[in-house]
Amino acid sequence: MAASxxxxxxxxxxxxxxxxxxxxxxxxxxxxxxxxxxxxxxRAEQRSALSLEDVLVILSSxxxxxxxxxxxxHDADTIEVLVQAVETYKKDNERLFPNWSEIFRVARNVGxxx
Numbered sequence: 001m002a003a004s005x006x007x008x009x010x011x012x013x014x015x016x017x018x019x020x021x022x023x024x025x026x027x028x029x030x031x032x033x034x035x036x037x038x039x040x041x042x043r044a045e046q047r048s049a050l051s052l053e054d055v056l057v058i059l060s061s062x063x064x065x066x067x068x069x070x071x072x073x074h075d076a077d078t079i080e081v082l083v084q085a086v087e088t089y090k091k092d093n094e095r096l097f098p099n100w101s102e103i104f105r106v107a108r109n110v111g112x113x114x
Contacts, residue, residue: 013033018045034058034062035101038058041054054062056107057075059107059112063114065112082107085109
């Protein structure tokens with residue numbers, strides 16, 4: 001599954017319409033699990049906004065690591081890799097605020113896998 005996540009980049013939006021988040025029946029089990037973990041984390045921490053470092057902590061708690069190495073989600077270099085990938089995604093797809101499913105896809109594309 002990791003190979004397909006890396007080899008299938010998100011298609012660029014050429015319709016001019018804002019892409020919408022997938023419906024629950026269109027989501028993989030992994031994405032549903034990630035979104036549930038996001039909600040649980042936000043409730044537990046009583047926060048409405050999350051940083052990309054928080055996303056890495058959540059991914060780690062779900063058993064994800066970066067490219068078969070034990071990546072520290074608090075390490076500045078680890079965070080920077082995701083920050084740069086998200087910035088590139090935003091620019092390439094003309095998305096100011098990617099949704100959580102897009103962030104999950106970007107994290108998977110930079111090597112976060114189980």
